[in-house]
Amino acid sequence: MIKNEQLMIVSQKQIAESIYELTLQGELVSEMKQPGQFVHLKTGDGYEPLLRRPISISSIDNEKKQFTMIYRAEGRGTALLSAKKEKQKVDVLGPLGNGFPVEAAAEGETALLIGGGIGVPPLFELSRKLTEKGVRVIHVLGFQTKNAMFYEQQFSLLGETHIATVDGSYGTKGLVTDVIDNLRDNFAAIYSCGPTPMLKAVQDKFQGRDVFLSLEERMGCGIGACFACVCHAAEGAGGKSYRKVCSDGPVFPAGEVVL
């Protein structure tokens, strides 16, 4: 069930250039069921910024009733969020949307997780859930540059981890697709989150396979009421059929929506 609650900041850390890791605690955490879901955060007190900000859940600790997000402080809302300190409260609406289906890969099988930049975070909880049930995971993570990279170690502890940086300052120089081209494994499922061109490339590359893509779109309500975040569904003539990224997604099986 979606809840609206003031959650307490357990920790807030800068972990890379402009990248913050924020852990919150509260009852709402017990509603989090699936990796890949997100929350909608109020980052200021008054009317400025007015709208909530959608941020993915990057890990969940059900016992402690805590969850973690990783976000880039870019515009005014995320900058305000990054200025908040331990013990302060954050107004959270969530958990929202439908996440990655962990059941798409079975014990002993291999899953490929492909993340780009600020699309990397939700893959972390996914990877934890997959490895927990005995799925072998391979991570391919792309960043702009070494300074913007985060969680390499955390992902490495869970499985094979390849890094690509656009400027070549770390790992493979280039895009995640440059790494993927060299992978020879047989993947039971492919999961991806990141910029749309990347998702497109992943979809094209793994045609006919079990691919799950997490989309991003500007949001109003975050719960399915305002029609802000709509994308075209692949099926149906006339282009009138659609999906809402916030409530039908953000994760869709490849081929379900037009990228």
Added chain:
Amino acid sequence: MIKNEQLMIVSQKQIAESIYELTLQGELVSEMKQPGQFVHLKTGDGYEPLLRRPISISSIDNEKKQFTMIYRAEGRGTALLSAKKEKQKVDVLGPLGNGFPVEAAAEGETALLIGGGIGVPPLFELSRKLTEKGVRVIHVLGFQTKNAMFYEQQFSLLGETHIATVDGSYGTKGLVTDVIDNLRDNFAAIYSCGPTPMLKAVQDKFQGRDVFLSLEERMGCGIGACFACVCHAAEGAGGKSYRKVCSDGPVFPAGEVVL
């Protein structure tokens, strides 16, 4: 000279119901010349609240480069101000306007200081300046109720202090005028700050005497550029001559402006 500076909060204390005492430190303090001047404060970071808030200077410590204000947390701006803590900065524009003429009363003479509610604060620095040069001061301070009263002791240390409360919960029951009617002294100067009906009563009561009144008006710029805070001047036909409360005032000799 008017300056714009980020001043540091030295202390912030609640001293009565909804009433706060705030002390700031910075270079700008050395520009403060006259009791009765005010500052224009930015109370939030973004555009909300948009406008600065005018608050009187209630005492100045030139040596420590500190000054104090006393204000009522009422609307959004003052509420935000009251939430600020020691070591934080406040954006101050000031000192602004023309204050009370200390020279209107000479050593050995008696001055009457009449304040109502949130008009009381600027009289405190005035009283200090007057007593410093040997003027005898009598204070008549009016409040809504005992819980909203502040600084009785501080004023008492400087001179005779009468309190009136509207609800009779402390001192004389009624308005400051009820107290004044019983004063038999000969006043070299009368200074007053408070609600307009009070100022009017003071002006009427002390006709032909040296009376100085501090006015309040909604402000835009606070420096004389926007014509928001204008009041009619007493002189001049056709009612076209005016004074700006922010830059010609806030203190005017009685009779100079239409109340």
Added chain:
Amino acid sequence: MNTLSINLPGLDLKNPIMPASGCFGFGREYSQFYDLSSLGAIMIKATTAEPRFGNPTPRVAETSAGMLNAIGLQNPGLEKVLEEELTWLEQFDVPIIANVAGSCEEDYVHVAREISKAPNVHALELNISCPNVKEGGIAFGTIPEVAREVTRKVKQVSDVPVYVKLSPNVSSIVEIAKAVESGGADGITMINTLLGMRIDLRTGKPVLANTTGGLSGPAIKPVALRMVYEVNQHISIPIIGMGGISTAEDAMEFIYAGASAVAVGTANFVDPFVCPKIIDELPGLLQKIGAAHISECIGRSWKQNEAIANHRA
């Protein structure tokens, strides 16, 4: 005694608070948060004869104390709204105000005739003011004669009272209000969004794919209030006011300005519980103001002035 009840043409409102059209879908999402029967009414998303996909994304952008939207009247079309949405809404004890949109007069007439037959639709809201569709819409709301005519035609076919939703993007909203009143409107709802835009300096292009969009939220409240205040003094049909309402105090400002009830739009996105919160706070606010019933507050700002003016004269 219910100090908040208001009777308007077709509408017996438990209280004067309702979600604004387009900001509440067809209620399903918000029913997760609270019982929709607690609302005064629900203004459902604009319905057109045929399903509409609407505009390309991005469809929203943030502005200072406001937001721009260019949804483009996306909706599942009359048939589905009747069969799926309105039927689903019947489980709640709440009157529905159906927002009717179209690109020509016949569209309005057709949708109005059909949707007004639904048992829980107690009133129509003629949306002649959507700034985000090119093929008409807005023109209906800016030309008095056109507004009157479409109102008249819809009145002829509607089974329920007709409210007309006005656009603020006009030189004289009073003129339009008078025109729709003379066309037979039972009430006015106002305001729809102000036309605005934002430009992204990184791309050099407008943020919204549709270039321009409708501005809503606290930023527009002073404009909306002024318009309600003006219109209320020139017409005798009731007004449902909206534009930036986020608190009980905001709602009361509109009622003082002359609204008989109010709608809450954008604020639902910020706080999904905003409508029930305002409903809960209103009785306390009434007490503070010293009014025994909400109806005493309608138009108080100018009626008081008028009383003063009469007194002086």
Added chain:
Amino acid sequence: MNTLSINLPGLDLKNPIMPASGCFGFGREYSQFYDLSSLGAIMIKATTAEPRFGNPTPRVAETSAGMLNAIGLQNPGLEKVLEEELTWLEQFDVPIIANVAGSCEEDYVHVAREISKAPNVHALELNISCPNVKEGGIAFGTIPEVAREVTRKVKQVSDVPVYVKLSPNVSSIVEIAKAVESGGADGITMINTLLGMRIDLRTGKPVLANTTGGLSGPAIKPVALRMVYEVNQHISIPIIGMGGISTAEDAMEFIYAGASAVAVGTANFVDPFVCPKIIDELPGLLQKIGAAHISECIGRSWKQNEAIANHRA
């Protein structure tokens, strides 16, 4: 090379930043803070033939990310402005744009003729859009033919180029812009304030003594931007844009929308140094954007779109 210089009719601007009329008095107060010669130009407070006291107080009220004002064109009158204010301003190396107001055509013509003779007045800004004076003013700005006529008459007598300041409170600002262009205007300045109001729940009455006032500040920026964007595509005379500008990025958004220069109003009250700050930041912003000169940015948002459209076609 000065990457910020802009040439407009009558105006050789060092940079495209100037304070907006009514938000900077006649410059005296701000001269305490910085050298006025650093500004692109100065738009001085509206001047009328006779001195005006303006409206009763309160004249300002705060709104979400905005403010309302109802100053009512208070000014010392033509004679004093010429003798005291403009003469005083001569010490600065900065072109003055004189804001001309009136309640009838003859007023405008008279003030324009006289004030355009002042040596440092390089252009006039015809204020046909003040929402706060009842006896005319606004009507000039909302009816195309009236706007054209007053422009034409003023052009005949003015010694300097004439810019006309447009009201946003209209159904089609493009129509008004075209009308004043055909009346001979050398440029457009836009926008003046949006008409709004606030009600004080304690008193039950409007906060402003004048009841309604003009809304300015960040809240109106999206509306102003949209109007500049629209007008720029339909006229060939330059636009000086304004409405909520508080940062260099805001200024650039207006230039992208189609403004050749911009004015900063309300933001001066919040930060008296805002104009020089924006001027200082613009070169860095140009570099970030990848433009060699500010003039390359004018209308980029729609010219780019047009280029794309042409390319596709």
